[in-house]
Amino acid sequence: MYRVLALCNTHSSPEIEEFKDERSFPIIPFLGRYTFLDFTLSNFSNSDIDKMGILVRNNPQNISMHLGNNQSWNKNTKTGFLYTLYDERGILNENYNTDISNLKLNAWVLERAKPQYVVIASCHYLIRLDYRDALKFHEENKNDVTIIYKESQRGKELKSITLIKFTRSGVVSEMKENDLSKDHVYADIESYIFNYEFLLKILEHEGKGISFKEAIKIAIETKKGKIKAYPFLGSVQAILTFKDYVDTSLKLLSYQKRKDLFNSNWPIYTRTHDTPPSKICEGSEVTNSFVANGSVIAGKVHSSILSRNVSVEEGAEVDETLIFSEAIIGKNATIKHAVIERGVIIKEGSCLIGDEEHPLYINKSN
Amino acid sequence: MAKDVVSFILAGGKGTRLASLTKKMAKPAISFAARYRIIDFPLSNLANSGLDNVSTITQYESIALNAYIGNGEKWGLNGCRSVSNVLSPRQTEEGASWFFGTADAIYQNLDYLDELKPSHVLILSGDHIYKMIYVDLLNFHKLRRADVTISSIEVSLEDASRFGIITSDEQGKVLDFEEKPKVPKSTLASMGIYIFKYDVLKEILIKDHLDEFSTHDFGKDIIPYMLKNKYRVYTYVFNGYWRDVGTLASLHQSNMDIIDEMHEFAKSENDLVRHIYTEDTHSFPAYIGKSAKVSHSLINQGAIVLGEVINSVVSNEVLIEKGASVNRCIIMNDVSIAKGAKIYDAIIAPHTRIEENKIINAERKQIILYSGEGEDE
Numbered sequence: 001m002y003r004v005l006a007l008c009n010t011h012s013s014p015e016i017e018e019f020k021d022e023r024s025f026p027i028i029p030f031l032g033r034y035t036f037l038d039f040t041l042s043n044f045s046n047s048d049i050d051k052m053g054i055l056v057r058n059n060p061q062n063i064s065m066h067l068g069n070n071q072s073w074n075k076n077t078k079t080g081f082l083y084t085l086y087d088e089r090g091i092l093n094e095n096y097n098t099d100i101s102n103l104k105l106n107a108w109v110l111e112r113a114k115p116q117y118v119v120i121a122s123c124h125y126l127i128r129l130d131y132r133d134a135l136k137f138h139e140e141n142k143n144d145v146t147i148i149y150k151e152s153q154r155g156k157e158l159k160s161i162t163l164i165k166f167t168r169s170g171v172v173s174e175m176k177e178n179d180l181s182k183d184h185v186y187a188d189i190e191s192y193i194f195n196y197e198f199l200l201k202i203l204e205h206e207g208k209g210i211s212f213k214e215a216i217k218i219a220i221e222t223k224k225g226k227i228k229a230y231p232f233l234g235s236v237q238a239i240l241t242f243k244d245y246v247d248t249s250l251k252l253l254s255y256q257k258r259k260d261l262f263n264s265n266w267p268i269y270t271r272t273h274d275t276p277p278s279k280i281c282e283g284s285e286v287t288n289s290f291v292a293n294g295s296v297i298a299g300k301v302h303s304s305i306l307s308r309n310v311s312v313e314e315g316a317e318v319d320e321t322l323i324f325s326e327a328i329i330g331k332n333a334t335i336k337h338a339v340i341e342r343g344v345i346i347k348e349g350s351c352l353i354g355d356e357e358h359p360l361y362i363n364k365s366n
Numbered sequence: 367m368a369k370d371v372v373s374f375i376l377a378g379g380k381g382t383r384l385a386s387l388t389k390k391m392a393k394p395a396i397s398f399a400a401r402y403r404i405i406d407f408p409l410s411n412l413a414n415s416g417l418d419n420v421s422t423i424t425q426y427e428s429i430a431l432n433a434y435i436g437n438g439e440k441w442g443l444n445g446c447r448s449v450s451n452v453l454s455p456r457q458t459e460e461g462a463s464w465f466f467g468t469a470d471a472i473y474q475n476l477d478y479l480d481e482l483k484p485s486h487v488l489i490l491s492g493d494h495i496y497k498m499i500y501v502d503l504l505n506f507h508k509l510r511r512a513d514v515t516i517s518s519i520e521v522s523l524e525d526a527s528r529f530g531i532i533t534s535d536e537q538g539k540v541l542d543f544e545e546k547p548k549v550p551k552s553t554l555a556s557m558g559i560y561i562f563k564y565d566v567l568k569e570i571l572i573k574d575h576l577d578e579f580s581t582h583d584f585g586k587d588i589i590p591y592m593l594k595n596k597y598r599v600y601t602y603v604f605n606g607y608w609r610d611v612g613t614l615a616s617l618h619q620s621n622m623d624i625i626d627e628m629h630e631f632a633k634s635e636n637d638l639v640r641h642i643y644t645e646d647t648h649s650f651p652a653y654i655g656k657s658a659k660v661s662h663s664l665i666n667q668g669a670i671v672l673g674e675v676i677n678s679v680v681s682n683e684v685l686i687e688k689g690a691s692v693n694r695c696i697i698m699n700d701v702s703i704a705k706g707a708k709i710y711d712a713i714i715a716p717h718t719r720i721e722e723n724k725i726i727n728a729e730r731k732q733i734i735l736y737s738g739e740g741e742d743e
Contacts, residue, residue, distance in 0.1 A: 033651045033667065072646075253653070262650045272646035276628040277400040277666040277679075286660055290651040293401070293667050296629055305651075309632075 002135050004051065005113035006044040007085075008037060011057045011099040011211060012122040012190055014160075018242045018361040022341055024059040026123050027066045028245065029324050029342075031252060032292035032307045035066055036239070038270045039261075040123040041073040041082070046266050047131035050080025051113040055102050055120075060086045068271045083109055100215065101208045110196075118199050120212055122190035126237040126248070128266050134193060137230050144198040144225035145216055147172055148191040150236045155185030160240050162188040162213070166229040175217045186229065189236055192216065198225055235260045246339060246359045249305055249322055253288055275308050283314070292325070299329065307342075316346075320356070338362060369419045371504060371561075372484040374475075375408050376468050377492030378425030378454075383613045385735050385742035387715055392424060394492035395431040396617075397698045397716060399624040400666035400679045402644045403434060404611060406441075407497070408490045410642040413441040415500040417488065418448035421478075423471045425464060428454055434645070441643045453478070467582030473571040484564050489584065491558040495620050496608035497631050497639055503561060503602045510538065512600040513566040514592060517559035519604050529555035529610075530585045532601050540599040543589050554601065557608055560584060566597065614742070618713055618733040621679045621696045625664050647699075649682045657688055673703070681716075690720075712736050 013025035013036075026037040037054065044052050052073065056063055063084055074080035085106040090097035099120070103110075110118070117138060119131055129148070138146040149164055158178050163185050165174040175188065190213065194202075202215045210218075219225050235257075237248045252258040262268070275294030280286055285300040294309035299316030307325040312318055315332035323329065323340045330348040337354035340346065341363035354360030381393030388396070394405035405422070412420050420443055424431050431452075437443075438450025453475055455464050465471035472479075472489065479487065486507065488500060498517075507515035518532050526547070532554045533542040542551060570588060574580050580587045592599050607627050609620040634640050649668025654660060659674045668682030673690035681699040686692065689705035698716040703709065706723035711730045714720070715737035726741075727734045735742040 031651050267648035268650070269648055274641045274643050276632050276642070277664040278652060279625065279629050280654075280660040280663050280665060280675075282662040284661065286654045287658055288656045289654050291654060291665065292651055294632065 001048060002139070003114060003116045004049045004119060004131070004135065005053065005110065005115040005117075006047075006049045006051070006119040006121065006131070007053045007055050007103070008040040008044075009055045009099050009120050009122050009190070009212070010037075010063075011055055011097070011102065012213065013057070013124050014240045016242050016245065018339070021365075022363055024057070024062055026054070026056075027062050029307050029322075031249060032290045032305050034268060034270050036123040036126070037063070037066065038073075038268055039126055040121055042266070042268045043121070043127070043129050043131065044119070045073050045075055045269060047129075047135075048075070049119070049131060050075050051115070052081065053083045053085050053106075053109050055099050056084050056086040057097060057102075058086075058091050060084055060091075066271065072271045073269045081112070085109060096208045098209060098211045100203065100206055100210060100212060104203050104208075107203070110200075115196050118194045118196060120192050120194065124239045125189040125191070126239065126261060127189065127191075127232060128234055128261055128263060129191065129232060131193075134191075134230050137228075138193045138195075141170070141228050142226065143193070143228045144195045145219065145227040146193040146230050147175075147216065147227065148189055148193075148230050148232050149186045150189050150232050152185050152187055153183050155182045155187075156180050158185065158187060158238075161238065162190075164188050164229055170228045170230075172220055172227045172229050175220050187236075188213075189232060189238075191232075237261075242339075242361070243357075243359070246322065250303065250320060253290065253303060253305075273308055278306075284312075294325075299331075313348075320359075369482055369484045371417055371486045371488055372419045372479065372482050372564075373412050373417050373421070373488040373490065374472060375405065375412075375420065375422045375490045375492045376471060377405060377431060378423050378428075378465055378471060379493070380426040381493065381612065384617065385614060386737050386739060387614075387713070387735060388427070390427055390430070392427050392431045392492075393612075395434055397681055397696075398495065398611070398617075399621060399628055400664045400669075400681045402642060404495065405431070405435070405492050406642055406644045407495050408492060409435075409438075409441045409443070410644075411496070411498050411500065412490075413443055413643065414639065414641070415498075417500060418443060418445060419482065419484075420449065421451040421453050421475070422492065423465065423475075424452055424454050425471075428452075440645050467587075468584045469571060469574055469580075469588050470582035472567070473575050473582070476568055476571060479564065479568070487562045487564050487567050489560045489562070491610075493612065494558065494608060494610055495624070496557070496604075496606060497634075497642070498559075498604060498606060498608075499636070499639065500559075500561075503559070503604075506538070506602045507561045507600065510600045511598060512561075512563070513597040514560055514562045514589070515600045515602050516540065516543075516589065517557045517561075517604050518554045518601045519557055519606075519608050521553055521555045523550065523553055526550035526553050526555060530558075530589070532556055534601050538600045538602060540593065540601050543593055543599075545585050554603065556585065556589075556601075557604060558585070558610070560589075570597075614713060614735055615733050618694075618696060618711070622677065622694065625662060625677070625679065628664065647682045655688065673705070709736070 010026045027035040070082045087102045278295040281298040288303045290305045292308045297312045298314045299312040304321045311328045313331045316329045319336040321338045324342040326343045333350040338360040377394040381388040443450040611617040655672035669684045672688040673686045678695045683700040685702040687705040690703045690707045696713045703720045704722040709726040
């Protein structure tokens with residue numbers, strides 16, 4: 001087993017305009033039961049990595065709330081740990097609030113983990129990734145950095161994605177933003193493995209204003225270190241916009257699409273909320289939907305996703321909609337193509353209809 | 367620090383009337399209400415009552431139960447001042463012996479109780495479904511300066527002969543107690559929940575141990591002895607949902623009731639009543655399929671329902687295929703039901719595979735248990 005420290009990097013998460021006032025990206029509810037953070041942490045944990053941290057860009061209190069006692073993800077709560085790392089001053093000064101400056105400030109976590117390798121992974125690419133295979137590749141090739149990539153034939157559709165190029169032996173020669181000119185591309189999915197010494201050099205030499213990703217790019221350009229590419233063969237869902245978020249959520253209702261992410265040998269850990277099983281009442285109609293525990297459904301729910309403790313009252317109709325926890329959909333309300341925030345109460349008889357291209361976002365203030 | 371109250375959960379019995387469900391698992395560990403195990407109810411009640419010194423007595427097929435209880439963490443009983451214990455029969459200087467009845471199980475642990483020096487001992491049963499904060503019971507017990515207080519509940523006259531029946535005065539002083547009377551004198555039934563003054567309990571258990579005619583049972587021996595010898599025996603009347611789940615029929619009925627009751631608990635004004643704690647199964651979210659039809663049912667996380675589910679309770683990791691149908695059933699965890707199967711009024715044991723077009727209990731004369739090994743009544 002390798003001595004690994006794995007960090008979930010939320011500095012690189014996209015800012016989703018709609019959620020800006022309510023929540024930061026890592027803790028956006030997903031599929032009724034999870035947050036994005038859970039998938040990254042579960043990948044670490046299922047890969048037998050028990051020393052974990054979260055590089056938090058902002059709203060650390062939000063993340064602490066989700067983590068609870070921090071013990072839901074570690075395979076051993078004594079030998080392992082899960083720290084939330086943030087730079088309080090950095091949060092007040094966005095220009096210097098980078099993952100590098102965060103880890104510089106919290107370098108004690110490196111001391112504590114004494115790792116051979118450090119995994120730094122973002123949480124906006126939904127993947128089921130076994131880091132053990134990638135670490136083996138990293139070690140056998142004696143890399144300084146391993147960039148995990150996904151091969152794609154749909155390069156012209158992948159907006160705001162970084163692409164890499166590499167030689168026949170896998171040495172990365174270029175890393176740049178996708179200009180949407182090619183179909184066949186190798187996409188960076190922002191999961192990197194660093195050699196500890198190489199990471200220390202980056203922390204030592206790089207200025208405060210740049211990120212790990214930019215530091216890797218500089219290392220490639222200046223030909224410093226051995227940087228190789230490792231293919232991820234499973235499916236990847238990139239969540240960069242509100243639309244990606246809604247589309248991906250609803251797409252995963254299909255068994256064919258979700259079976260790659262949900263594997264009984266690869267549990268997704270999250271904090272338990274001790275909510276009772278959902279009650280689906282007489283006279284209701286529920287089809288093609290995810291329903292988290294604690295919900296009570298008396299109305300009609302089609303192709304939708306309900307988080308914990310949602311109530312859909314009699315006569316209400318919900319279609320292609322995501323409903324966050326504690327929300328109440330009042331009697332005879334009609335909701336289509338929408339996202340309903342946590343705790344929102346939709347009044348009796350209301351009608352809220354978005355369209356597929358522009359789903360409605362309803363929070364307490366609107 | 368001496369504890370005011372130390373609690374015991376009696377979870378060692380075999381539960382013979384639950385047929386093959388208890389073949390390899392003690393009754394308190396049996397699945398309930400799609401997500402829970404029966405013992406989650408007393409353990410959550412204790413946690414919510416702030417009673418954090420809890421010992422669970424186990425004996426019959428205890429592996430699954432002991433492992434489930436662990437350090438009590440699932441109920442928050444791993445806090446810095448809590449103790450969660452599992453007490454099974456042990457070898458001592460005097461030799462080794464099984465627990466011969468509920469009272470004997472406590473008698474054999476008097477040495478442990480002496481160390482704790484509690485003022486009162488709360489004794490619960492591991493196979494009852496109810497939501498109760500024991501604080502009111504405890505206050506009543508102290509106010510009446512009772513030697514023992516029995517928690518009781520009103521039942522129907524027809525059910526009364528299944529229980530220990532109490533006759534009491536207006537103050538709650540017990541005048542008469544009769545186990546399973548053929549002709550009940552009242553409809554006030556013992557819930558099998560006792561709170562004793564510890565010094566009295568100790569004295570009586572020592573006497574009971576020496577009595578060769580005693581069956582060492584709280585209901586059959588200890589309470590009648592205390593009444594006969596003019597101890598202060600009181601009863602506290604509980605208002606709320608309570609069921610004993612000793613038989614397949616009562617287990618089934620209680621699950622049917624809970625489809626509605628569960629969310630009544632969850633809606634409670636009192637935050638402490640709201641939650642029943644249990645294991646988290648790391649299940650994926652429940653998925654209800656395109657052609658599914660679900661009505662008046664509880665569906666737990668991890669279930670995949672593609673067929674028809676009516677008046678039923680569906681646990682985690684259950685798959686109900688398209689064209690399969692369950693009606694008034696309890697589907698325990700990790701069961702798969704293939705297309706065309708039709709099941710009525712049944713309890714399906716964990717890990718059972720039901721093949722295509724299988725019809726179970728179409729006659730619906732009684733509740734049946736179905737496991738991989740066949741049917742039980």
